[in-house]
Amino acid sequence: MFVIHSNSSEREVRFLDRRGDEFMVEIQGRGVTATQWxxxxxxxxxxxxxMEELGANGLPxxxxxxxxxxxxxxxxxxxCTAxxxxxxxxxxxxxPGSDEEWRVSAGVGCELGQLAALAAAAHQFFEGSEA
Known part of the structure; x- marks a missing residue:
């Protein structure tokens, strides 16, 4: 699992499980909860x-x-702001395409300095051992 935590609220995006080329994503926080494989x-x-490309950005x-x-x-x-x-x-x-189609979108804020750690966590999650 790896998580992108908001630096201004309790909101977060969680990458919970991975099976081959599929993974589970959850948006969780005040006013929003959604999970999808x-x-x-x-x-x-x-x-x-x-994520690694973002993490390599040393500047905005x-x-x-x-x-x-x-x-x-x-x-x-x-x-990224200046x-x-x-x-x-x-x-x-x-x-998609059904009468019950749904879509949830949410923002999560962090700082530029956190991206390298997020990239390392993403690398471990996606390229580590298969679940």
Whole structure:
């Protein structure tokens, strides 16, 4: 498991379990709770690489950096202010095309200096031993 904790609230994004190229993501905190198994079959270690690229940033960046599963049931993006405040925007969705389709999106804030530790945790979660 690895977790992105908010530095301004109790909100967090948890990567709870991994089975091959699938993993479980949970958004938890005031006003929001959502959990979804997602498949990264086209790029199972892509999220770890994306987090490592963010973690390599020693300086604030401009624009939005993002990663998503091929089918779009999980999306994550990151922005950074000039002062080093990082915001992750995480979106989970399910049952696409059905009458009961759903989508939950939430932000989680942290600091630029936390990204290297988050990248290491993502690497361990996604590239460590299979669950």
């Amino acid at each position: 997602v498949s990264a079959f086209a790029d199972p270690k892509g999220l770890a690489r994306w 960046w401009k624009g939005v950096s993002s990663w998503a599963t091929l089918e779009g049931e999980f999306e994550i993006s990151a922005t 002062s080093g405040a990082v915001t992750f925007r995480v979106t989970l969705s399910g049952l």
